[in-house]
Amino acid sequence: MFDIAPDHAIGLLAGFLALPVALTAVLLRPARRSVLGTQLAASVLMFVVGAIHLGLVASHLDEPVTAWLFAANGATYIGLSQLFTWRWWRPASASLVVMSVLGYIVYVIVGLDSPDQVSIATKLLELVALGLVLVPVRGEPATARRTWRWTALGIAVPMLMVATTSSVWIVDLARPDARHAHAGAILQPTNQVATPEQAAAAAALLAETKAAIAPYEDWHAAWAAGYRPGGPQNMPSTHWMNQRYVDAGYVLDPNRPQGLVYANSRQGPVLLGAMFQMKHLGQFGPDPGGPLTAWHEHQDICFTPFGFEFSLMTPTATCPVGSIDISVPPMLHVWIVANPKGGPFAVDIDDRVVRAIDNA
């Protein structure tokens, strides 16, 4: 969702190239003086959206229905963008935008398209255009159906925005691609199946780490070594980080892991495993176990210094007020307790494991 699909890049290029053409087309029309600025702005946006859709035809020729829909939609957008003096321009344009956005939502839900930056940006342009088409302007003639347009604006834009955002987000969470372990975590690219050597190396890493962090089963020893809990303590588990080791940038050193993970049980902190972390964004660490020990990087998460808490950035690239969008350098967990869901190097610990420890 936060990437640009290769087959959509051409649409983005077409949109950028169309912008000066759209502006020139408006400026060359003497009729522009007789219409509102909101109409002209909507005309430019519709032209750009039409160009993006036309640009996508070439990269979707192997999907004839989709290619035809892009062509028809793009041509209609560009045609309508130039008819802003037409009496029925507003209802026709509003209908086109609504149908186009609803069509996209259906395509995404059915699985015929994966949301990406080009498609989300195009929907945003369409919704801005819809708002500009519908919004009544002070001083317009009484025949302008102001009440109807305010009502349509107040209903259509919020409804379509919520429907688009939620559909994109739900689909992205429900159908992550092969490299996304879960929302916000991208996996290191590796070979598909571990070789016997990689399996042996992964087992050795697990054994070394288990032995090296055994003293920290007593959390007092971890505290003495410089590990400190981060984030809320009322969650099932907490990462304890050693800032000295983070700053030093030790790489996959079982004796000096950057973090430890403890279950917050009724009996106090119970050691679940270690976390190795690289120093820089995008720099995945050594991967001795191939697909078994793939590192992961948390991207596009909303972090707030209040309580060191996290949430996820929305598809419209917005975080809750008081938090900022960050990414965290790649990390690798080594779970020293049995982790039925994912194994000893999984991105997450199985909730059932933590619950079982808590109930023990």
Added chain:
Amino acid sequence: MRDSSKPEAAFVLLLLQALFWMAAGISAIPFAVGGEVFMLALAMGSLLLALGACLLGIGIVWRRRWPRRLAMGLEVLCLAGSLLLLALPVGANHGLVSWMVNVVLPAAVILLLRKPASEVRAFN
């Protein structure tokens, strides 16, 4: 003589911005329910900000002066914060949508709300 339509265009953009903040606020609630208590405050703050942006937009359509000034201040703050975040090496999203929503949108609202001498009457 017909009024400028810039306030109405600014209203549309503020409405969309309010919807973005509303979505961000709602998205924080599950995390608050999951135990991140401060996220509840952030969610409420985001929802209140969304409501505020909507009300500012209405005030701008009514050609009131104080909503215009407040909206200008809010957008300058948003734009400065977004540019700072994009400049810092914290791994903030540099995608197309992020630029559109966090940079282009506030900049467009500022441009629409600034008051050239020839359009002083628009906000009188």
